[in-house]
Amino acid sequence: MPEIYYPQLSNNALPVTHQIDVVDEKGRKQSISIPGERALTIYLDKKEIVTLMTLGAAPEALVLGYLKNQHLIDTIESIESIQVDWETDSAAVKTHTPKSNIDALTSKRIVTSGCGQGTMFGEFMADLDQIQLPPDAKLSQLAINQIIDSIRVHPSIYKQAGSVHACAVFRVINQAVELLYFIEDVGRHNAVDAITGLMWLDRQEGENLVFYTTGRLTSEMVIKGGQMGIPFLMTRSGATQMGLEIAQKINLTLLARCSGTHFLIYTGQEKILLELENTNL
Amino acid sequence: MPEIYYPQLSNNALPVTHQIDVVDEKGRKQSISIPGERALTIYLDKKEIVTLMTLGAAPEALVLGYLKNQHLIDTIESIESIQVDWETDSAAVKTHTPKSNIDALTSKRIVTSGCGQGTMFGEFMADLDQIQLPPDAKLSQLAINQIIDSIRVHPSIYKQAGSVHACAVFRVINQAVELLYFIEDVGRHNAVDAITGLMWLDRQEGENLVFYTTGRLTSEMVIKGGQMGIPFLMTRSGATQMGLEIAQKINLTLLARCSGTHFLIYTGQEKILLELENTNL
Numbered sequence: 120m121p122e123i124y125y126p127q128l129s130n131n132a133l134p135v136t137h138q139i140d141v142v143d144e145k146g147r148k149q150s151i152s153i154p155g156e157r158a159l160t161i162y163l164d165k166k167e168i169v170t171l172m173t174l175g176a177a178p179e180a181l182v183l184g185y186l187k188n189q190h191l192i193d194t195i196e197s198i199e200s201i202q203v204d205w206e207t208d209s210a211a212v213k214t215h216t217p218k219s220n221i222d223a224l225t226s227k228r229i230v231t232s233g234c235g236q237g238t239m240f241g242e243f244m245a246d247l248d249q250i251q252l253p254p255d256a257k258l259s260q261l262a263i264n265q266i267i268d269s270i271r272v273h274p275s276i277y278k279q280a281g282s283v284h285a286c287a288v289f290r291v292i293n294q295a296v297e298l299l300y301f302i303e304d305v306g307r308h309n310a311v312d313a314i315t316g317l318m319w320l321d322r323q324e325g326e327n328l329v330f331y332t333t334g335r336l337t338s339e340m341v342i343k344g345g346q347m348g349i350p351f352l353m354t355r356s357g358a359t360q361m362g363l364e365i366a367q368k369i370n371l372t373l374l375a376r377c378s379g380t381h382f383l384i385y386t387g388q389e390k391i392l393l394e395l396e397n398t399n400l
Numbered sequence: 401m402p403e404i405y406y407p408q409l410s411n412n413a414l415p416v417t418h419q420i421d422v423v424d425e426k427g428r429k430q431s432i433s434i435p436g437e438r439a440l441t442i443y444l445d446k447k448e449i450v451t452l453m454t455l456g457a458a459p460e461a462l463v464l465g466y467l468k469n470q471h472l473i474d475t476i477e478s479i480e481s482i483q484v485d486w487e488t489d490s491a492a493v494k495t496h497t498p499k500s501n502i503d504a505l506t507s508k509r510i511v512t513s514g515c516g517q518g519t520m521f522g523e524f525m526a527d528l529d530q531i532q533l534p535p536d537a538k539l540s541q542l543a544i545n546q547i548i549d550s551i552r553v554h555p556s557i558y559k560q561a562g563s564v565h566a567c568a569v570f571r572v573i574n575q576a577v578e579l580l581y582f583i584e585d586v587g588r589h590n591a592v593d594a595i596t597g598l599m600w601l602d603r604q605e606g607e608n609l610v611f612y613t614t615g616r617l618t619s620e621m622v623i624k625g626g627q628m629g630i631p632f633l634m635t636r637s638g639a640t641q642m643g644l645e646i647a648q649k650i651n652l653t654l655l656a657r658c659s660g661t662h663f664l665i666y667t668g669q670e671k672i673l674l675e676l677e678n679t680n681l
Contacts, residue, residue: 137641141656142665144541146674151664156619156640172619172642260425282616282638305618305640335563337586338437338453357563359437359586360418361453375422383422383430393427 125320127200133157133175135303136280152280156305159203161210163191164217174276174283174304178203181309182210183316188343191221195319246346250369253326256350258291258372259392265296266331266353267377276303277333284334286310288318288349290327299323307334311343318347325349336362336373345369350390353377358385406601408481414438414456416584417561433561437586440484442491444472445498455557455564455585459484462590463491464597469624472502476600527627531650534607537631539572539653540673546577547612547634548658557584558614565615567591569599569630571608580604588615592624599628606630617643617654626650631671634658639666 136152143149157175161168161182168191173181179201186192192214199213266289276283284307288300300317304310311332317323325348332340336358342365344352352366353374363385366373372387384391417433424430441451442463449472454462460482467473473495480494547570557564565588569581581598585591592613598604606629613621617639623646625633633647634655644666647654653668665672 139641139644139666142669144544144661144663144674146676149664153638153644153666154640156642158642263425280638282618282640305616335586337563338439357434357561359435359563360420361437361439363420363434380425382425383432384424385420385422385434388423393425395427 123322124196126195126198127202128179129202129204131178131203131205133178133205135174135176135276154276154280154283154305157205158208159210160208161185161212163212163221164214165211166221171309172305173309175205176276176304177302177313177317178210180302180313180316180320181304182212183319184312184314185309185316186212187319188312188315188346195322247342247365247369250345250348252345252348252350252370254370256326256372257390257392258329258351259294260394261294262291262296262329263353263374263377263382263391264380265294266291266329267379267382269296269298270331270333270355273298273301275301284310284332286314286334287331288314288323289329289331291329292327299328307332307340310334311340315343315347329353331377332356335359336366336375338362338365341365341371341373345371351387353382404603405477407476407479408483409460410483410485412459412484412486414459414486416455416457416557435557435561435564435586438486439489440491441489442466442493444493444502445495446492447502452590453586454590456486457557457585458583458594458598459491461583461594461597461601462585463493464600465593465595466590466597467493468600469593469596469627476603528623528646528650531626531629533626533629533631533651535651537607537653538671538673539610539632540575541675542575543572543577543610544634544655544658544663544672545661546575547572547610548660548663550577550579551612551614551636554579554582556582565591565613567595567615568612569595569604570610570612572610573608580609588613588621591615592621596624596628610634612658613637616640617647617656619643619646622646622652622654626652632668634663 141149158170159173160170182201197214199215202211283303285303290297290299300314302310302313328349329351330344330349331353333355335356336354338361341362351372357375367386372390373385374382375385376383422430438456439451440454442449463482478495480496483492564584566584571578571580581595583591583594609630610632611625611630612634614636616637617635619642622643632653636658638656648667653671654666655663656666657664
């Protein structure tokens with residue numbers, strides 16, 4: 120067993136866009152790209168857990184992150200292998216020592232599998248108190264602008280085909296901005312779960328990281344960001360009141376409407392070093 | 401009991417937006433509106449079913465539509481009352497004759513409560529064959545333009561606060577376009593479920609109707625549209641490949657990228673009467 124343990128993962132990303140012929144309002148034929156969408160049923164030690172609808176761009180990472188965010192698997196070391204098979208639209212997850220209480224764990228999800236949710240919201244809320252974010256984290260306006268620009272120029276399914284959400288994680292040290300992860304999926308929840316999976320595999324801590332999403336910051340997106348230990352959340356879109364309240368509760372800095380050089384600080388202003396402040400230092 | 405039966409429904413819509421103070425990239429304070437987001441836990445005959453995260457603009461309709469789309473309730477007549485209580489964030493649904501197999505029904509959801517899903521996808525797919533849409537339905541370009549314009553000028557939470565999705569249903573008879581329902585929520589699945597609930601209450605058939613959404617037409621949105629018996633789906637956004645495939649399978653006409661006078665016909669071109677065709681008649 121290597122010093123850092125990795126489960127055996129298949130590498131079955133799908134071709135993510137498809138060409139279709141459409142007709143516009145003037146009757147003109149066009150060929151456009153649209154994103155794929157596939158059902159992926161997760162089996163944990165042969166027990167059927169959930170069916171996710173996904174773009175299929177990072178299925179193994181999605182499964183990993185889903186299992187972690189659902190509290191169905193506690194440690195990466197407990198996972199022996201994940202085999203994604205698109206012939207059967209299934210992901211077989213094998214653990215070293217199957218949990219005996221898996222039924223109890225999964226049955227809880229019934230009460231929280233809501234629209235746009237599909238996660239154990241109750242558990243998340245209970246976990247909020249345990250979230251510890253780096254208290255003295257700061258983010259400069261220059262870094263914010265670099266992040267927005269990096270997303271703008273990054274090749275994406277969205278630019279080709281639309282109808283997907285992207286999540287990205289950046290490392291910011293001093294003024295140096297580095298893109299660590301970029302994931303797109305048909306649901307913003309899948310995209311953030313896949314990021315969670317990649318960070319879990321890499322044992323990536325949240326310190327010095329910024330989470331960016333094209334999607335709306337609803338309660339659950341903010342909670343997942345916090346659970347990754349990431350102190351800064353940025354969205355091209357907006358946030359809901361509960362998303363904001365949770366961010367305030369866990370001292371997570373939330374920036375919305377990030378576009379070009381524009382952004383709105385919803386909470387955590389003291390952690391954002393605006394140029395005007397910098398010049399006053 | 402009246403000729404048309406209505407369950408007793410509370411009328412507990414929430415104030416849907418909240419003013420917050422934010423700071424922009426130049427350090428300027430602004431006051432903006434953001435949408436509310438509340439947890440609503442549904443109890444069916446005292447059994448906890450699900451927690452939905454919702455804007456709260458039409459909670460009773462959301463609960464109705466959710467129960468119908470989840471196949472948890474078969475007839476509107478079987479529902480005695482729905483009481484939404486925001487003190488406890490709960491919706492108490494009382495039926496005349498509680499189902500004995502409710503555990504079996506809800507346990508099935510475990511396997512399909514995916515991200516952005518929260519619905520019994522497997523059952524939906526099984527139901528596809530039963531969907532019968534009016535085969536000779538037609539929609540004129542003039543009506544399409546009127547629908548897009550009607551949405552453009554309709555007052556909305558989105559215009560105030562962003563971060564919500566809208567679903568609307570229009571009746572089109574000859575060239576006359578009438579807005580029947582307009583619902584916004586933090587998740588597009590909630591919005592379509594609430595529309596389902598309103599149509600169910602009104603015994604509204606899908607004939608002559610057009611469903612419009614600001615959200616992406618993923619598989620589930622298309623299936624729900626088809627289950628409402630609505631022959632035309634329009635979105636300001638795009639569609640996924642599975643959404644398109646399902647639309648083709650059930651002869652549902654799908655228009656995407658609807659904006660201004662522009663739209664793309666993804667499938668069902670023969671049902672769309674473009675101006676150029678009209679002039680040739």
